[in-house]
Amino acid sequence: MELGEPNLDLVTTPAAAPTSPLRALSRRYAGYRARLVAAVVLSTVNKVADVVPELLIGAAVDVVVRGDQSFVADVVGAESRYEQLVWLAVVNAVVWLVESASEYLAALTWRNLAQSIEHDLRVEAYSHVQHLDVSWHETRPAGTTLATLNDDVNQLERFLDVGAPAILQTVLNVLLVGAVFALSSVTLLLLAFAPIPLIVAGSLLFQKRLDPLYARVRETVADLSGTLSANLGGITTIKAFTAEHRERQRVEEASLAYRSANEAAIRSSAAFVPLVRVAILAGFTCTLLIGGFQVLDGTLEVGLYSVLVFMTQRLLWPLTAVAEVLDLYQRGRASAGRILRLLDEPVTVQPGEVLLHEPAGRIELRGVRAGYADGPDVLHGIDLVVPAGQTHAVVGPTGSGKSTLLRLVLRFEDTRAGQVLLDDTDTRDLDWATLRGALGYVSQDVYLFAGSVADNIAYGRPDATREEVEQAARAAEAAAFVEAMPQGYDTPVGERGVTLSGGQRQRLALARALLRDPAVLVLDEATSAVDNETEAAIQRSLGLVTAERTALVVAHRLSTVRHADRIWVLDAGRISESGTHDELVAAGGAYAQLWAVQTGDLEVVRAQ
Template sequence: MGATEDSVFDQYRDRVERPLGRLFREYGVPEWEYFALGMVANVIARVASLLPPVVLGAAIDSVFTGDSPYDLPLAPAGWFPTTDAAQFELSALLIAGSFVVTAVFTYAYGVAANLFAHRVMHEVRTDSFEKMQNLDMTFFDDKQTGEVMSVLNNDASNLEVFLDNALQNSARLVVMLAGITAILLYENAQLAVVTLTAIPLMVVLTSWFMKRAEPRYERQRAAVGNLNTRLENSLAGVELVKTSAAEEYETERVTDASYRFFQDTMDVLRLSYVYRPGMELLAGISFAVTFGVGGYWLLYGAPAPLTGTLSPGAFVTFIFLTQRFVTPLAEVSNIVDQYENAKASSARVFGLMDVPASVTTAPDATELADVAGRVEYDHVTFGYGDDEDVIRDVSFDADPGDTVALVGPTGAGKSTLCKLLLRMYDVDDGAIRVDGHDVRDVTLDSLREHIGYVSQDTFLFDGTIAENVKYGRFDADRDAVVAAAEAADAHEFIEDLPDGYDTEVGERGVKLSGGQRQRISIARAVLQDPEILVFDEATSDVDTETELRIQESLDELAADRTAVVIAHRLSTVRDADRILVVEGGEVVERGTHDELLDSGGRYADLWGVQAGTLDR
């Protein structure tokens, strides 16, 4: 499923005003030293690069033709020698020196500008990731992983290209245009007006391009997110694809997403195909007109309405500088192209940063300390967004040492009840308390530090088994890791692996079986040593014999802790202190195993089906 235009993320993206200006305010200003150093070095390098044509023109008029005295802009005449030989030597030294200065300060500019660009993008990327980490599960329920990855990778890279390339080229363009314009006006103001006539036309063409390019770039960036989502989903579900013989179907879906991206990209490029050649044409016409008018002026005198004289040296300076004029003007198309691309990307980056988290630590929240483990659900009601309630008026409590089991059909709301305890979501009505503290009144970190959670969807990071067991307790030593694995009945199979606890599990733990991943996940919770344990079908992927061994370990672990257990196999929770039967988001029965069997209700039916004593 692709991203929807009316999602929360897109709404905040559309509200971002002047995204590139915000980028510089929030991230560029703290790095202003590098930016300033780069700009100073850029000015010196560009001004130095303009000196050779000016010196060459002065040498032609003074040394080679003798038509006028040796003269350079902004330099007093008394600074220059009077003999032809000395003026020639000075010209050669100035030209050589200008190339050296240009090279040195271009290097300094490149280093400073790249430091600025990459430091800014480092901060943007890490801040975006930190923001994403702090968003609650509601955001991830709505957004696809591929689209979020597109923001963190593609959009951040676009901004890096803009800061690294377009910004440098823009600065060079400004300095070159200003310097060339000043020199041309100094050499011959009338011919300079002829040369610069193309600039207003370029401004009009650029304004036309920017107005039409912006929405096209936004559609292109959205298409990238959709394509990344489709690729990520297809790769993550490659096993299902293959077992369902659905390779052709997935290929068609990726092809469709890729073709949409192709169409949106071509929509941008078609506009660029008009703009870029148009800019190059105007710049080329400027050069051709300058050459024609200047050459005619030298051969036949000033063409009307121009007046006065034009020296050969000034003409040569005009030709060289106008050629220099053509290149940066032609690059305006690339700069605008990168600018519009970066503008669309920065809006997406800041759109992500502006999405508010609905589950946050309150400013006056307290640390949850000295936890005994009493858990209380007080008339809890919850629904996902605008959907109807999935949990309705649920109440129960559990004291330290108690085990409360949640049973019922798939989709009844059992997992949601557990996630509310960890504040993956916040209740709509009612309250959940730990040791009498509303979970919304304590810090998120301290709440989750005291709850060990094992999901039915086990997840392992790419790394070693030891690293995955230690996740969340990164300072744990090997002995503690081994002890936790033994408690989860994982030590034996780990020892049989080629590298034992240092075995790489692969992305998402793909090198291990489902049962092995589940036992490592349990070991992770054991190592955390929490006061409250939540097991969401924690043994669903293991065989019966292994389940019995794990269950013994879990019973021992939960002996003096509060445990909330979701179970599909009722045999694993028959010894629970309290069993709640959940259907349609409501608790329809509660009691011990024996009490519920004696009542002959829904639990008794479920037990009978699993025990094989009722007709199926």
């Protein structure tokens, strides 16, 4: 299984979604059922061994009081009290060894189970997020997604590690102790167990109250995570505008909201413990008094009485932890719900199945209409052809639809109408390996990963040799500044490439695209934020690398595309004119006006 792909062997999807998020997850990861059963068996053995010492205490009291008439004497056939106590000591040692071993194995099994599910769930969720549409990512705060992938998964793991075993132990404790009471005294059974329905009813009431409270906790932690993530990403802007104090206040407000949500949940969960203590007092007092009266009346053996007194404590006292377990359950349930909602987000841009071998690189748009979400069309009936091996440019004013057109070619979005074709095949029919493997993309906002220069250039081809990496750098005219760095190609670039200039990042991005040897090179405003010298270097690079491949260039600086085989001018989502640079300047249309503005030809501008 490759990293980032869900483990399909462990995943089963129920036919009908259950109401409980935790139940949905249990069905989703049914492949872990054998390990879950092993954990339950070990916990059961541990709980049985945990209860036996109280029985041995009662047996010891019985030996001391009744001598050769004791229960132990009947079982082992020993009349001497000393011999009977030795037998009890041996049994006790064995029980403690079993208890210790089973506790270790149960804890190991539960924790490994929790860690495995946490790992698989995080990887599955992340894999799904990677496949979600670009528009989904653009409309959702990154901090919210990060909180789900990290904090929510951690909360669920904590419940599986601590909460689930605690629930099982509580249930086993009630059953085992109940069996002892049932065999000893039905009257004491009813009295000792009388508080339990009240505790269960109280738990259900608290659960209803805690559910929205912990949903609010999850919302506020997502807001806080989003604020922190956004602020750390924009730290230079914060400093440039001396907004540190203002942003600190924003973080403080988000943190206070998180604290307040937690305090509201804690107030409710903390109130549960005192109520349980009152119930424990009632049950323990009944066993102490009524059981004592039965011993005095001769209807209950003193050894059994001591067992029941201890058992009452064991029965009811663990219920004080119900509040903590309920807290873990609610947090886990809220987190599971958020994770499942993330996994249920639909992937609308799905790959096709057609595989093209060595595509030529011809790009065509036929009657394309496109827009975002439920908004109006951004592109209106676009017809455009880029023959294989040619360089075509798309220009136009801001908001004309240039970047939208490129998103369609890259298939970050699908058209509302019309087709985008690669070598006469609809891109919706192509698998990702063919479509995106045929494209080399350089965006306006270059993203470099924390790592070395070589790592970033080889990102699209991790198996590339160092010689191929260096060759791509030379083709992008990046070799000179890379080799001048302290560690050359092994120099770390920092997160997002913060140690490099804008022009250096652009040239590394170009080298990264060229290393894939794509049939089509797609450039989105690749020179918009660089100086004239860097623009000239990039233009020289493009002149060489586009000689034998298709290139589709979106540019704001017209000087970058003046030598293109054809220039398409977009205006308000429609193609207003097209032709070579000289033809468009001579035509005196929108392109000529843009050219005049950028070259400073004021007379032409005034004439327009």
